[in-house]
Amino acid sequence: MSTVPESQPTRATSDQASIDATATAPQPSGPFRVGDRAQLTGPKGKMHTVTLMPGKELHTHNGVLAHDSLIGLPDGSVVTNSAGHEYLALRPLLNDFVMSMPRGAAIVYPKDAAQIVAQADIFPGAVVVEAGVGSGALSLWLLRAVGPAGRLLSFERRDEFAEVAEANVSTFFGRVPETWSVTVGDLVDQLPLAAPAGTVDRVVLDMLAPWECIEVVADALKPGGVVLCYVATATQLSRVAEFIRSTGLFTEPIASETMVRGWHVQGLAVRPDHRMVAHTGFLITARRLAPGAVLPDVKRRKAKAPTYGDEDVEAWTPGAVGDRTISDKNLRKRVREATQAASWATGDGGETGQQRGVGDEPSQIGDSGADAGPGTVDVID
Numbered sequence: 001m002s003t004v005p006e007s008q009p010t011r012a013t014s015d016q017a018s019i020d021a022t023a024t025a026p027q028p029s030g031p032f033r034v035g036d037r038a039q040l041t042g043p044k045g046k047m048h049t050v051t052l053m054p055g056k057e058l059h060t061h062n063g064v065l066a067h068d069s070l071i072g073l074p075d076g077s078v079v080t081n082s083a084g085h086e087y088l089a090l091r092p093l094l095n096d097f098v099m100s101m102p103r104g105a106a107i108v109y110p111k112d113a114a115q116i117v118a119q120a121d122i123f124p125g126a127v128v129v130e131a132g133v134g135s136g137a138l139s140l141w142l143l144r145a146v147g148p149a150g151r152l153l154s155f156e157r158r159d160e161f162a163e164v165a166e167a168n169v170s171t172f173f174g175r176v177p178e179t180w181s182v183t184v185g186d187l188v189d190q191l192p193l194a195a196p197a198g199t200v201d202r203v204v205l206d207m208l209a210p211w212e213c214i215e216v217v218a219d220a221l222k223p224g225g226v227v228l229c230y231v232a233t234a235t236q237l238s239r240v241a242e243f244i245r246s247t248g249l250f251t252e253p254i255a256s257e258t259m260v261r262g263w264h265v266q267g268l269a270v271r272p273d274h275r276m277v278a279h280t281g282f283l284i285t286a287r288r289l290a291p292g293a294v295l296p297d298v299k300r301r302k303a304k305a306p307t308y309g310d311e312d313v314e315a316w317t318p319g320a321v322g323d324r325t326i327s328d329k330n331l332r333k334r335v336r337e338a339t340q341a342a343s344w345a346t347g348d349g350g351e352t353g354q355q356r357g358v359g360d361e362p363s364q365i366g367d368s369g370a371d372a373g374p375g376t377v378d379v380i381d
């Protein structure tokens with residue numbers, strides 16, 4: 001049992017502190033170290049996320065909080081700023097990070113990412129293909145799930161989106177993981193060059209027209225491997241399901257959606273939250289049959305497949321399926337924000353904390369309030 005009162009957080013031992021002083025990559029647990037991100041909840045629940053740097057300070061209109069007052073303290077500590085305001089300091093979870101990181105394209109929400117990892121059966125050591133990369137939200141979950149022995153091969157058509165994704169992933173891990181590669185180009189052209197036939201365990205497609213990629217995916221997958229598509233609309237779901245069936249190369253596709261409803265639990269007021277994210281997308285999975293295998297007849301009446309023509313492909317535009325598009329100017333801003341955050345997180349070039357003015361807090365990710373520094377981002381969808 002600890003002899004230290006809970007209200008007085010203690011620093012790590014001097015040995016631990018000297019290790020901490022040289023650390024740069026963010027750590028998922030343990031006492032706060034230099035380079036870790038800390039999510040600070042201050043007066044009125046206002047949140048700031050900072051990357052801890054010796055000598056740096058968080059300036060808000062509620063006072064000044066020195067990063068040094070946090071370095072060495074346990075995760076979950078409460079610290080007081082120059083004006084006597086208390087801040088709860090916690091490492092942001094991956095959940096928190098993906099919801100506040102800079103976005104080029106719309107992200108996969110954590111509720112869907114969790115289901116993707118489960119339904120696509122992403123396992124430690126797996127070779128996984130992902131397209132498109134977009135903002136890199138799903139890449140982060142997949143990289144965690146494949147672990148140090150796995151590999152994630154990500155493909156993205158748009159250079160700027162790949163740049164945002166790479167920056168977000170480096171910010172989170174403090175470096176680009178060795179287990180990750182990002183190829184800029186269309187999956188249809190690039191996958192056969194990147195992965196020999198029958199060598200990929202799992203494929204996850206998050207794009208407007210996944211049916212265009214199903215044939216190259218079938219070639220790349222090992223027998224028994226899983227393809228999972230994440231689509232925003234029922235019309236895309238129908239088209240990809242029919243395409244998967246028509247190839248005769250996969251098991252019967254299985255589709256689902258995930259709704260997560262938060263609850264308010266306080267005293268006798270125990271009820272669902274008034275608001276929820278009601279719709280994000282649908283998941284559809286199928287498994288690759290062995291070469292030459294023919295799926296035994298399923299014992300149910302076959303639905304008549306709708307017919308889709310080439311002109312339908314033209315109809316599936318981001319606007320038509322309700323995706324918000326991002327202007328070139330806005331996208332350039334996201335790229336700047338993401339690469340700046342990554343250079344602070346990795347210590348790789350860019351302005352250093354010491355070179356910046358004290359009010360220029362470099363790493364306030366996800367703070368939408370008046371105290372926001374230049375590293376602040378606002379969510380675009």
Ligand SMILES: C[S@@+](CC[C@H](N)C(=O)[O-])C[C@H]1O[C@@H](n2cnc3c(N)ncnc32)[C@H](O)[C@@H]1O
Pocket residue numbers: 105106107108131132133134135136137138139155156157158161185186187188206207208209213
């Ligand atoms: C919705 S975003 C992906 C978001 C990403 N999963 C995330 O969580 O941040 C869809 C991306 O797919 C890319 N894309 C669409 N078709 C593609 C293809 N055939 N090959 C590679 N990338 C593609 C688009 O450029 C876009 O960036």
